[in-house]
Amino acid sequence: MNALQARWAALAVRERRLVLVAAVVIGAALLWAVGVQPALRTLRSAPAEQARLELQWQAMQRQAAEAGTLRAAPPLPSGMAAQALQGATDRLGGTARLQLQGERAVLTLNGVHGDALAQWLAEARRGARARPVEAKLQFDDAGYRGSLVVAIGGRV
Numbered sequence: 001m002n003a004l005q006a007r008w009a010a011l012a013v014r015e016r017r018l019v020l021v022a023a024v025v026i027g028a029a030l031l032w033a034v035g036v037q038p039a040l041r042t043l044r045s046a047p048a049e050q051a052r053l054e055l056q057w058q059a060m061q062r063q064a065a066e067a068g069t070l071r072a073a074p075p076l077p078s079g080m081a082a083q084a085l086q087g088a089t090d091r092l093g094g095t096a097r098l099q100l101q102g103e104r105a106v107l108t109l110n111g112v113h114g115d116a117l118a119q120w121l122a123e124a125r126r127g128a129r130a131r132p133v134e135a136k137l138q139f140d141d142a143g144y145r146g147s148l149v150v151a152i153g154g155r156v
Contacts, residue, residue, distance in 0.1 A: 076129050078103065078153035084128035085152065088120050095143070096120070103153050105130065111142035128152055 011019070076084070085105050089098040095116075097108045109117070124130040134149040 070125065070129065073129060075153060081128040081130060081152040085124055085130060085150070088123040088127065091123075092116055092120060103151060104133070105150050105152055107148040107150070109137065109144050109146055109148065111145060113143045114139075117144055124150055 008016070082100050082105065085100075085107075086098055089096050089107065092112055095110050095112045097110075099106045099108070107120070112120075121132065128150075130150040130152045132148060133151050135146070137144050137146040137148065139145075
């Protein structure tokens with residue numbers, strides 16, 4: 001520390017001012033980089049993030065309303081639910097096969113695309129009031145392969 005003080009005392013007044021100015025500039029740059037710039041970036045991105053979260057919230061509200069509607073609907077008899085599931089499965093073509101096993105149905109998939117599977121699930125939920133209880137799926141270039149078990153004939 002004494003060596004640093006001695007070195008400072010040995011500097012000319014002009015050199016001391018330059019060192020102080022350099023220290024102030026470096027300090028200001030550090031304050032900008034660490035304190036101000038991240039806060040400004042957050043303020044600039046906040047409206048877009050808020051709009052994105054608002055859209056997610058609205059989607060969740062729609063899903064909650066749909067779930068409430070489905071819960072309030074009376075259960076379908078197993079025969080009607082099986083017919084609805086079979087109709088949805090027929091729309092998948094040769095990429096899926098449905099097997100009914102009492103209060104459950106097993107959908108075996110072989111290369112079903114994600115959007116088609118999502119449509120099948122939505123139709124099974126609305127038309128047959130079925131709910132997924134087990135899924136063993138793998139995804140590759142051809143689509144989804146595996147099995148999906150849904151419960152039918154009871155409350156969802």
